[in-house]
Structure formats: structure tokens, C-alpha cells
Amino acid sequence: VPRTPESCDVVVIGGGQAGLAAGYYLRRAGLDYVILDAQSRPGGAWGHGWNSLRLFSPAEYSPLPGWGMPRQEGEGFPTSDHVVDYLRAYEQRYDLPLRRPVRVQAVRPAGERLAVQTTASSWLARYVISATGTWECPYLPDIPERHDFAGRQLHTVDYTSPEEFRGQRAVIVDGGNSAAQILAEVSRVADTTWVTLRPPRLMPDDVDGRVLFGVATRHAAQDGVAGGGVAGLGDIVMVPSVRDARDRDVLHAQPMFQRLTTHGIAWPDGTEQPCDAVVWCTGFRPNLTHLEPLGLPRHDGVVATAGTRSVDEPRLYLLGYGDWTGPASATLVGAGRTAKATVADIATRISAQATP
Numbered sequence: 108v109p110r111t112p113e114s115c116d117v118v119v120i121g122g123g124q125a126g127l128a129a130g131y132y133l134r135r136a137g138l139d140y141v142i143l144d145a146q147s148r149p150g151g152a153w154g155h156g157w158n159s160l161r162l163f164s165p166a167e168y169s170p171l172p173g174w175g176m177p178r179q180e181g182e183g184f185p186t187s188d189h190v191v192d193y194l195r196a197y198e199q200r201y202d203l204p205l206r207r208p209v210r211v212q213a214v215r216p217a218g219e220r221l222a223v224q225t226t227a228s229s230w231l232a233r234y235v236i237s238a239t240g241t242w243e244c245p246y247l248p249d250i251p252e253r254h255d256f257a258g259r260q261l262h263t264v265d266y267t268s269p270e271e272f273r274g275q276r277a278v279i280v281d282g283g284n285s286a287a288q289i290l291a292e293v294s295r296v297a298d299t300t301w302v303t304l305r306p307p308r309l310m311p312d313d314v315d316g317r318v319l320f321g322v323a324t325r326h327a328a329q330d331g332v333a334g335g336g337v338a339g340l341g342d343i344v345m346v347p348s349v350r351d352a353r354d355r356d357v358l359h360a361q362p363m364f365q366r367l368t369t370h371g372i373a374w375p376d377g378t379e380q381p382c383d384a385v386v387w388c389t390g391f392r393p394n395l396t397h398l399e400p401l402g403l404p405r406h407d408g409v410v411a412t413a414g415t416r417s418v419d420e421p422r423l424y425l426l427g428y429g430d431w432t433g434p435a436s437a438t439l440v441g442a443g444r445t446a447k448a449t450v451a452d453i454a455t456r457i458s459a460q461a462t463p
């Protein structure tokens with residue numbers, strides 16, 4: 108029996124770092140809101156990374172608003188488990204109204220409100236903030252004969268540790284941080300080949316998250332244009348494991364192979380190279396399936412935004428995801444900045460509507 112929808116000012120979809128940052132400011136603004144998260148436990152994507160995944164910078168450089176991440180004893184750069192513990196404690200500290208596990212299936216217009224249909228109940232909201240991240244939408248390029256390959260193919264989301272490749276021949280695909288970090292550790296126990304769609308751009312050795320966040324912050328303060336400041340420095344942060352891989356002389360990228368064969372890869376000149384596994388570190392797309400009923404036009408997988416507000420559905424805001432929703436908005440520190448601006452905008456609109 109369908110239950111009567113519950114009403115509130117704002118429904119936040121997603122309880123990762125971006126959803127929590129929104130929750131902090133919604134609470135401060137005194138708005139009536141709820142955060143719906145599909146996972147049964149806190150942490151968002153941080154609960155799913157590979158075993159050795161760490162922050163790019165010391166804890167104090169990755170604060171959510173209000174209460175910064177405590178240092179992790181004995182660790183300069185916190186582990187992903189530490190980030191999950193921080194996010195759990197953050198929810199409790201601010202008593203954020205999380206509902207779990209609740210997956211939003213669809214958002215639809217319903218008169219003056221937006222109807223949010225979930226696996227548990229439904230909601231009528233004046234505004235919706237979508238903060239569902241990218242982790243659930245791994246991207247795989249369309250490669251000829253991919254399904255003929257008899258070895259193992261996996262995406263970054265499936266990777267946990269190098270041990271499963273011990274003694275094997277592994278091909279690591281793409282030139283981002285995930286690829287570089289996975290290559291660095293797999294190359295210690297396996298024979299690796301690194302292929303990238305374009306030549307990898309290594310950052311200078313002394314650039315870590317501290318510098319990146321500084322550049323992103325200055326850039327955001329100057330003109331609010333997404334991302335360019337950080338992107339200018341390169342793509343790959345030279346964390347200790349990646350520097351070590353370079354010192355061991357395994358950090359050599361080759362241009363992309365042409366196709367997969369039954370037992371390996373084939374290069375553009377026709378030469379075949381056998382391998383046991385292909386690890387696709389080819390990135391993610393924004394997880395926006397629940398917004399499909401709104402029929403928002405998409406370009407390159409993203410919807411049009413002005414700041415974080417959807418251009419085509421002005422009651423919808425998008426947080427996190429990537430630079431298209433604000434400079435460094437997919438980082439812990441950046442999520443806070445964009446959440447603050449988003450909630451200020453919503454609060455202004457709600458109080459204007461309340462004024463007779």
C-alpha cells in the first residue's frame with residue numbers, strides 16, 4: 108500500500124561527503140530537510156576504494172565545514188578507513204537526518220514541488236540536492252573484441268590489492284591517479300604494461316593535495332571558473348608509491364592498444380602481446396539515473412548548471428561529481444564551499460517565497 112508522501116523543504120540525495128556538507132549548512136539555515144542514502148553505512152565512496160587508498164594530503168587540508176578531520180595517529184596522509192570514520196563521526200556530531208538504506212528511484216515534477224520516489228517511501232520537496240557521486244557509474248571505453256578476451260577484466264571499482272595479480276602479466280589502462288597508483292603497486296608483484304589514451308601528465312614531485320587545494324581555492328576565489336587552476340599543474344599526483352614506481356623505472360606509458368585478442372592485446376602495428384588481466388582505470392560518469400524522469404538534456408554525460416543549480420529544472424541542485432558543479436567540488440574541502448553557496452541560494456529563495 109503506497110504511503111502518503113512526506114513533505115520537507117529540501118531532500119538531499121546521497122550521504123557521502125557532498126551530501127553531509129549540504130546537511131551541515133541546511134541544519135544551520137534551520138531548514139526542514141532529510142538526507143537519503145542508498146548505502147547501509149556511512150562513508151560514501153570512501154568505503155569502497157582499494158585497500159591502500161589514501162588522501163593526497165594531511166588530514167587538516169581536507170575539512171568538511173564546521174569540524175575538521177582529526178589527524179590519524181601514525182599516518183601522515185590518512186587512509187580511506189580513517190576518512191570513513193571521520194564521516195561517520197561528522198554525521199553524529201551534527202545529528203544529521205540520514206535515512207539508510209534508502210535509494211531514490213525517481214525525481215519528478217509534482218506541481219510546485221518535486222516528488223522523490225524511493226525504495227522506502229516518497230517525499231515532496233521544494234528543492235532537491237542531488238549528491239550521488241560517480242562511484243556507481245564506472246566508465247568503460249568501447250574497445251573492439253573486448254568480450255573475446257579470455258583473461259580477467261576489471262575496473263578501478265573492482266580492484267582491491269595487488270596480490271591477486273602476483274606473477275601475472277597485467278595491462279593497466281589510462282593516465283589518471285587511479286591508474287598510476289594501481290600500476291605502482293601491481294608492478295611490485297606482476298609484469299605490468301601501462302597504456303594511456305594521451306601521454307600522462309605527471310605533476311611536479313612537491314605538489315600534493317596541500318598545493319592543489321591552495322591552487323583550487325585561489326582559482327575559485329578569483330573567478331569561480333571550474334578547475335583550470337589545478338588542471339594546469341598536471342593529472343597525476345606524485346604520491347610516494349608513484350615516485351617509487353618511477354624510481355624502479357616502471358612508469359612508462361605507451362599509446363593505447365588497438366583491440367583485445369583472446370589472450371591479450373594487439374598494438375596498432377598488429378603485434379600481439381599476451382596478458383592475464385586488463386585493469387580499466389578509465390574513470391566514472393556522474394550517477395544521475397534517478398533524475399531521468401525530469402528529462403534534462405545532457406551534454407557529455409552532464410546536465411547544464413549555473414553554479415550548482417540546474418538550468419533546466421531550477422528546483423534541482425547538483426553537488427560533488429566534478430568541476431562542472433564548482434571548483435574542486437569532488438574533494439572534501441571543495442564540497443564544503445559549493446554546499447555553502449547552494450544552501451545560501453535555497454534559503455534565500457525559501458524566505459522570499461515566505462514573504463507575503
Ligand code: FAD
Nearest residue numbers: 121123124125145151152162163210211239240427438439
Ligand atoms: P560519494 O562518496 O560517491 O557518495 C554518494 C552517495 O550517494 C553514496 O553513499 C551512494 O550510495 C549514494 N547514492 C547514489 N545513488 C543514490 C540514489 N539514487 N539514492 C540514494 N543514494 C544514492 N578526495 C579528496 O577530497 N581528497 C583526496 O585526497 C582524494 N583522493 C582521491 C584519490 C583517488 C585515487 C580517487 C579515485 C578519489 C579521490 N578523492 C579524493 C575523491 C573522493 O573519493 C570522491 O570524489 C568522493 O567520495 C565523492 O564524494 P560524493 O559525496 O560526491 O560522492
